[in-house]
Amino acid sequence: MPTETQNESYKHAASARLQRLDHQLNTNGSLSFLVIGDWGRKGWYNQSQVAVQMGIIADRLDIDFVVSTGDNFYNEGLTGVDDPAFDESFKYVYGARSLQKPWYTVLGNHDYRGDVEAQLSPRLRERDSRWRCLRSFIVNADIAELFFVDTTPFVNIYFDDPKDHSYDWRGIHPREAYLANLMKDLRLALRESKAKWKIVVGHHGIRTTGHHCDTKELVTHLLPLLEEYEVDFYMNGHDHCLEHILCQNSKIRFLTSGAGSKAWMEANKPHDSCGVKFFHHGQGFMSMKLTKNSARFVFYNVFGKALHRWKTSLKKLHTSI
Known part of the structure; x- marks a missing residue:
């Protein structure tokens, strides 16, 4: 059994407390943002072209912020706070x-292969004031709360079979306690949320027909929590595609936006319990606009063309499934 001193060290090392960041709504009471993932390739693999179209759509929508679903810097994250990448x-x-x-911004598995502390460092804010990257945190925007979850530590293979990769697990060990605390804090935050819309953001997919398929650890540990507290949307990257999935006996919309640069040109895979409303295996991004009573999201390709649109009222979303 651990000693009292060891227990204190255990708790300290495994801290996963969710920080809250407040974001003020537009004067019209709406919230608009873009979602992009798996992008950081120094402009290559159409990253720059996607960025141009993001700028055009962001101007049209007058967005409030951008959500990054992780894998921010390829292939091995950042080397330090001064990395020119x-x-x-x-x-x-x-x-x-x-x-x-x-x-x-959340971290992806490729970010964990570099200096994780660099991406989390406030010194990056000095280089660009837009940058807000934490392991897990909440953005409170009045009508909506976005719960950003650090999903990489959930995935067993990164610990059990990392192959030739090295991961920066500083701040994670002991892993079991880190994840337990994260789940505890997330449960409390979801339970206390009074927001009209609840959105959870992570890097890895829960339900997806993309290359990586479902992340079984998230299906086991995270999905039941999202279902219990009636989360409206789960957004992720990891699969280099754009995707909208709806599953049986679930009101959650599963949205993949991981096509910020290099895309995998492959067909999606069948899913036993979920239906694919939209799948695109090229580069692109998505937008979301929320009001007190309605939600709308759009997927765009590398040319800025709207490929898939979806809109619903809050009442319809909660009663039609």
């Missing part, structure tokens, strides 16, 4: 005036 893959690529809004 931060400017080459982020600051200079997303230079449009309309994109000079907060970027709320």
